[in-house]
Amino acid sequence: MNGPVDGLRKGEVNPDVSEPLLEVRGLRKSFGDHQVLRGIDATAAPGSVTVLIGPSGSGKTTVLRSLNALEVPDAGTVRIGDVSVEFSPALRGRALQRATTRLRAQSGMVFQSHNLFPHLSVLQNVIEGPVLVQGRPREQARAEGLALLERVGLAEKAEQHPYQLSGGQQQRVGIARALAIRPQIVLFDEPTSALDPELVGEVLAVMKDLAAEGWTMVVVTHEMRFARQVADRVLFLDGGVIVEQGPPAAVLEDPREERTRRFLQRLI
Numbered sequence: 226m227n228g229p230v231d232g233l234r235k236g237e238v239n240p241d242v243s244e245p246l247l248e249v250r251g252l253r254k255s256f257g258d259h260q261v262l263r264g265i266d267a268t269a270a271p272g273s274v275t276v277l278i279g280p281s282g283s284g285k286t287t288v289l290r291s292l293n294a295l296e297v298p299d300a301g302t303v304r305i306g307d308v309s310v311e312f313s314p315a316l317r318g319r320a321l322q323r324a325t326t327r328l329r330a331q332s333g334m335v336f337q338s339h340n341l342f343p344h345l346s347v348l349q350n351v352i353e354g355p356v357l358v359q360g361r362p363r364e365q366a367r368a369e370g371l372a373l374l375e376r377v378g379l380a381e382k383a384e385q386h387p388y389q390l391s392g393g394q395q396q397r398v399g400i401a402r403a404l405a406i407r408p409q410i411v412l413f414d415e416p417t418s419a420l421d422p423e424l425v426g427e428v429l430a431v432m433k434d435l436a437a438e439g440w441t442m443v444v445v446t447h448e449m450r451f452a453r454q455v456a457d458r459v460l461f462l463d464g465g466v467i468v469e470q471g472p473p474a475a476v477l478e479d480p481r482e483e484r485t486r487r488f489l490q491r492l493i
């Protein structure tokens with residue numbers, strides 16, 4: 226590796242290249258004849274926050290879902306920690322299943338809409354992954370689950386059901402659930418875009434806390450203030466490629482590419 230990384234300014238040293246926790250090389254994905262990802266290369270250092278921005282349809286969600294094999298890329302390598310998967314048409318059947326299971330265990334995913342099970346309590350939702358998928362002892366998972374609910378400010382809601390919570394609280398449970406599997410990285414797919422505006426702040430506040438605690442995070446969001454304040458790196462995608470990337474001050478305040486400038490201007 227140590228090859229060129231898309232969108233870096235000439236002469237800029239990518240601070241992530243030395244010891245990345247996440248590494249993506251040559252990621253490609255088509256749906257039918259629509260080529261959605263056209264070769265994505267990116268890295269993320271341990272403890273860093275990477276924010277993906279770009280127009281609707283540019284491929285942000287597909288990148289994120291490829292990182293934990295919710296989408297199976299046509300080509301490219303995804304490495305998280307010591308699990309590396311090289312996707313190709315040759316990787317299929319049982320071998321593909323094994324590879325995707327290993328990769329999926331490396332990351333926790335927070336979806337746009339929380340996807341909590343309505344018939345389970347808040348705590349049961351949080352410990353479902355550790356107990357049923359990872360086979361951890363229920364008592365240990367309960368203790369950890371309660372600690373995670375405490376962390377997102379919802380310990381007192383543990384025995385309630387999702388419908389008794391506000392949208393922001395449900396999304397915070399979604400974050401606790403993503404952390405419960407003890408992932409290496411946490412992936413957020415537009416975690417606040419389905420929320421009423423007054424509920425967005427509480428979710429972003431939890432995400433900021435996690436960033437400050439040193440979680441490695443990859444976040445698809447339109448919340449530019451969050452990107453400015455919390456991101457270590459911002460990646461601007463358009464048409465399935467990374468057009469530009471760098472620290473938020475560079476990409477958001479002083480974009481080099483016309484396409485980035487036009488996108489940011491439309492947001493104002």
Ligand code: ADP
Nearest residue numbers: 256261279280281282283284285286287288445
């Ligand atoms: P973004 O997150 O930037 O809005 P997406 O990654 O969601 O973009 O989508 C990129 C393109 O891929 C869009 O044109 C979308 O319609 C298409 N796409 C995404 N998922 C699927 C799918 N499962 N089947 C067909 N097309 C898809």
